[in-house]
Amino acid sequence: MRSVFTPPEYLSPSSINTFRDCQMKFKISRFDNIKEPPSWATHLGSFTHEVLEHLYGLEHEERTLESLKQLAGELWTSNDWESKVLALEEPQGDIKAFKIAAFSNMTNLWKLEDPTETDLDEMELKVDTEVEGVRMLGFIDRLQFNDEGSAIISDYKTGKIPNPNFKSEDDKFFQLLAYALMLEAESGVPTSQVELLYLTHSAKHELAATPVKLSIAKGTIVETKESLDAACASGNFHANVGKLCDWCYYKKTNICPAFPK
């Protein structure tokens, strides 16, 4: 029997998270090709990532708050962030409020590490490989190698720290553990630790990338691929109606069939 939908050629850790959160959301975005527009939060995250990536492109001694300010100003103008923020459908404040929130996130980095003494070996590293037969593609935000030659993978987060009552540790770190599996599959480099840098809260959450944690993440990748293939074959994508719907664009716009007009 022919599949109703052709499964995507590859998955990324974030697309796996979307499918696991809600299959219907994945289907609307991926197969109906109706994308969620950017939000205040996604723009805040993207601008912060962009500026910090450039900061770490400078020589160690140049990574100062003064340079940060200058870089933020230059990137704001060259990438026309003002127009992007002004175009938001639901802004949470004016341009000044956006700049204050973004700059506060960026400067909080100094509470977590000293950029003049931090060595990043790779940034935005593309990884395109197979994990247990599942084609995976993604970009690793930050990668450092320790003295033993194993990797420390880290990522900036500008949102809230997930409530442990609603999100398990395995789910919270899934994206980074998936990157660790992808890195090892592609280059043979093992990962010893993964780190989430919650800039808004000035908090670093670390996890040892143990064989057990990696095996759980591997299981998640394989199970998700199997469920996705089954959903594509049948055309049935489950609408996971719950708390997440209150923040879902497809509910607000009545695109989700679980919330018709």
Ligand code: SF4
């Ligand atoms: S509104 Fe809820 S059920 Fe519908 S797509 Fe969004 S998260 Fe899924």
